[in-house]
Structure formats: structure tokens, C-alpha cells
Amino acid sequence: MSQAIMHPISPSKALKSLYSSDAGPLIRTGPFVQSHRSPIRFIQCIYRSDSRNFSVGVVGNSRADWQSSCAILASNVVSQQSTEKSGNADITAINGHQTLDLVPIDNNLPKPLTITDLSPAPMHGSQLRVAYQGVPGAYSEAAAGKAYPNCEAIPCDQFEVAFQAVELWLADRAVLPVENSLGGSIHRNYDLLLRHHLHIVGEVQLPVHHCLLALPGVRKEYLTRVISHPQALSQCELTLTKLGLNVAREAVDDTAGAAEFVAANDLRDTAAIASSRAAELYGLQILADGIQDDSSNVTRFVMLAREPIIPRTDRPFKTSIVFAHDKGTSVLFKVLSAFAFRNISLTKIESRPYRNRPIRVVGDPRVGTAKHFEYMFYVDFEASMAEPRAQNALAEVQEFTSFLRVLGSYPMDMTPWSPSRQD
Numbered sequence: 407m408s409q410a411i412m413h414p415i416s417p418s419k420a421l422k423s424l425y426s427s428d429a430g431p432l433i434r435t436g437p438f439v440q441s442h443r444s445p446i447r448f449i450q451c452i453y454r455s456d457s458r459n460f461s462v463g464v465v466g467n468s469r470a471d472w473q474s475s476c477a478i479l480a481s482n483v484v485s486q487q488s489t490e491k492s493g494n495a496d497i498t499a500i501n502g503h504q505t506l507d508l509v510p511i512d513n514n515l516p517k518p519l520t521i522t523d524l525s526p527a528p529m530h531g532s533q534l535r536v537a538y539q540g541v542p543g544a545y546s547e548a549a550a551g552k553a554y555p556n557c558e559a560i561p562c563d564q565f566e567v568a569f570q571a572v573e574l575w576l577a578d579r580a581v582l583p584v585e586n587s588l589g590g591s592i593h594r595n596y597d598l599l600l601r602h603h604l605h606i607v608g609e610v611q612l613p614v615h616h617c618l619l620a621l622p623g624v625r626k627e628y629l630t631r632v633i634s635h636p637q638a639l640s641q642c643e644l645t646l647t648k649l650g651l652n653v654a655r656e657a658v659d660d661t662a663g664a665a666e667f668v669a670a671n672d673l674r675d676t677a678a679i680a681s682s683r684a685a686e687l688y689g690l691q692i693l694a695d696g697i698q699d700d701s702s703n704v705t706r707f708v709m710l711a712r713e714p715i716i717p718r719t720d721r722p723f724k725t726s727i728v729f730a731h732d733k734g735t736s737v738l739f740k741v742l743s744a745f746a747f748r749n750i751s752l753t754k755i756e757s758r759p760y761r762n763r764p765i766r767v768v769g770d771p772r773v774g775t776a777k778h779f780e781y782m783f784y785v786d787f788e789a790s791m792a793e794p795r796a797q798n799a800l801a802e803v804q805e806f807t808s809f810l811r812v813l814g815s816y817p818m819d820m821t822p823w824s825p826s827r828q829d
């Protein structure tokens with residue numbers, strides 16, 4: 407990962423680039439995007455091209471088309487690889503349909519995306535550019551480095567800007583926290599996943615080891631305030647009290663930003679909760695090490711890209727979906743049973759307000775009416791969209807839902823567990 411300190415991208419910079427001539431096209435794709443009972447159109451990005459363009463192959467309109475395409479793509483791994491090795495440029499029509507004339511005429515035509523290409527390299531030929539929220543020394547920067555070693559990490563001042571950076575081709579990927587084992591879900595990113603149309607292409611789980619940082623020479627007794635990201639404050643809540651730090655706790659945008667703020671403003675009464683890398687970068691001393699309330703404190707990040715990856719079955723995959731339904735929470739059990747019957751484990755369920763229709767009024771107006779809150783449900787399950795059982799489960803889920811979108815089907819982070827320090 408690039409070691410240079412970079413300044414975060416701000417919303418105005420991201421927007422300006424929208425109008426600059428060299429900004430690439432904003433292309434949105436979405437497999438399984440279904441809205442209010444319209445037929446599902448199964449779309450898959452199957453070809454990639456040179457620098458700025460890529461084609462989207464429309465696989466078909468029916469679930470059967472999608473299923474057989476997935477099966478064909480999965481079973482063609484070997485034959486496709488050997489075709490490429492032999493230099494034969496002929497491409498078999500997918501699922502028997504003559505979808506596109508793909509015989510290359512010159513070298514600028516789109517090149518086929520190979521099935522092994524789980525996470526395509528940057529199309530501009532340089533280092534992979536990975537947007538994250540925060541400043542250098544933030545845990546999100548470390549997560550970007552774990553997800554994409556040797557990447558160029560691009561700091562952004564807000565989560566929203568990281569999404570825009572990818573959409574506007576300023577970055578190739580975004581790496582964003584979605585949940586922490588102590589602090590819980592990062593709701594903002596769940597809402598942004600729905601509002602934007604990026605695809606989840608991977609996940610990383612990062613052990614988070616917090617330090618209490620202050621200017622050199624400052625002692626705990628001088629402190630009147632501790633500042634950090636709200637997640638970090640909540641992850642260290644009990645330990646701060648045990649350390650006798652019953653002082654004001656103030657939230658700022660990110661942990662490393664808190665360290666930078668203490669250093670830049672020469673604050674001798676304020677400490678920051680951040681990583682040891684932040685201490686190094688901003689010249690602070692470590693007053694206390696490992697102050698998270700649980701030693702196995704882990705944050706889960708997702709990697710986002712403009713294009714989905716092709717799901718596989720030769721390694722553990724996870725799929726993330728979001729859905730809403732017309733009949734309130736009463737059908738939630740039926741929806742979830744679609745997974746239970748197929749022995750598919752759910753690893754996460756989250757609900758957020760259904761902002762299009764947050765309230766449903768029920769009951770008899772003569773007696774009184776109850777106001778039920780409506781929700782969007784986010785579910786992660788342990789299966790790949792290339793597996794028929796996952797496709798069948800989603801077909802069943804679709805029967806009970808008014809909205810269903812697959813956010814991504816991606817390899818699970820299977821890094822061996824080591825709660826030792828990683829920051």
C-alpha cells in the first residue's frame with residue numbers, strides 16, 4: 407500500500423470530476439434488481455474491455471436462463487482457460503443464445519473476462535486505487551491494505567464520497583466498514599449500499615487494536631477529554647472507565663483524524679483513541695495499549711466495485727441481499743424459511759427504515775389505527791449465487807417480497823483467526 411500521506415477527497419472534488427472531460431462513464435449494473443413485481447432481468451457483466459468501457463452481457467430474462475448460465479460459466483472454467491492459452495479467440499454463445507457477435511476484429515474490442523478473474527485488475531494499467539473513509543492511519547486504510555496489498559489507498563472525508571469516488575472512476579474499489587463485533591452495525595453504510603449501485607465483491611475482517619494517544623509528555627491525569635470515531639469510543643467504553651478516565655468523550659469522523667487533530671492543535675488536555683500507526687504518523691505517544699473492551703475486537707469491511715464478480719463454487723462464498731415486502735414483518739419468517747429449508751446459514755440480518763414508505767397504518771379507523779414501521783431487511787447468507795440452492799432460495803424469497811436486490815456474491819474472508827495486533 408502506498409505510504410504517502412494523502413488528503414481526503416471531499417464531496418466538491420468528487421462532483422467536479424463528474425464534469426471533467428477525462429471522467430469515465432458512470433455505468434450502473436445490477437444483477438437481480440427487481441422493483442415492485444416487474445419481471446427480473448438477469449444481467450451479468452461478462453466482458454471487460456480496455457481503459458474506460460466495458461460491455462454488459464444480458465444473459466436472459468428468466469431464472470432458468472440465469473441458472474443455466476451460471477452453471478455453464480462454472481463448468482466452463484477449464485475449457486475457457488485452455489481456449490485462452492491456445493490463443494483461440496472464438497467465444498461460445500452463452501446458454502445457447504447468440505447474444506453478441508464477439509469475434510475480435512481489432513485489438514481494441516472488449517476482452518472476455520475470465521472466470522478466475524474474481525477481482526479484476528485496474529483497467530488504467532496502474533496500481534489499484536482503493537477509496538476509504540478517513541485519513542492515513544485509520545483502520546479503514548489498514549483494511550484497504552489487507553484487501554488489496556500494494557494498492558494506492560485514497561482517503562475520503564465521508565463514506566458517501568468513497569462510493570462516489572468509485573462511481574466516478576476516481577477509484578477502482580471502495581473498502582467500507584459495515585459492522586464491528588462490539589459496536590454493531592455501521593448503519594450509514596447499509597443505507598448507502600441501497601442508495602448507490604455498487605456491487606460487493608469481497609469482505610475483510612480486521613482485528614482492531616485501539617491505543618490511547620496523547621502528545622509526548624502528557625499524562626493521563628492531565629486529560630479532560632477523549633476524542634475518536636463513535637465506534638471506537640463505544641468499543642473502549644468500559645476500559646476507559648476502568649482507567650479512571652471519567653472525562654468528556656467526543657465523537658469525530660475517524661480515529662486517525664482524532665490523532666491528527668490532537669497533534670495539529672497541540673492539545674495537552676485531550677487524548678485520541680486510534681491505531682499505533684496513527685501514533686507514528688502524527689507524532690503522538692501511546693498512553694495505553696489494547697484498550698478495546700474485548701481482545702478479539704473485529705471490524706468487518708466490504709469491498710465495492712462498479713462491476714459484480716462472477717460467483718464460484720470452488721471456495722466458500724457469501725451472498726448479501728436486501729429486500730422489502732408489502733405485509734410488514736409478518737412474512738419475515740416465511741422469507742427466512744426459504745434459507746432454512748435449504749440448509750443455508752444466515753450470518754447477518756439487519757433492518758433499516760423503509761424510507762420510501764416508513765409507516766403503514768393498520769386497523770379499523772372507528773376503533774383506532776396502529777402505525778407500523780416498515781423495514782428494509784439486509785441478509786447475508788453462506789452460499790454462492792452459482793449454487794442452485796441459493797438461486798432457488800431467492801426465487802422463493804421473491805414470492806414474498808415486493809423488492810429484492812442482490813448486493814453481491816463474494817468470497818468469504820477465511821483468514822486464520824489471530825486476535826493479535828494488526829494495526
Ligand SMILES: O=C(O)C(=O)C[C@]1(C(=O)O)C=C[C@@H](O)C=C1
Pocket residue numbers: 539540543544545546547583586592614635637638659660661662705
Ligand atoms: O475511524 C477509523 O479508523 C475507521 O476506519 C472507521 C471505523 C468504523 O467506522 O467502525 C473502522 C473500524 C473501527 O471499528 C473503528 C472505526
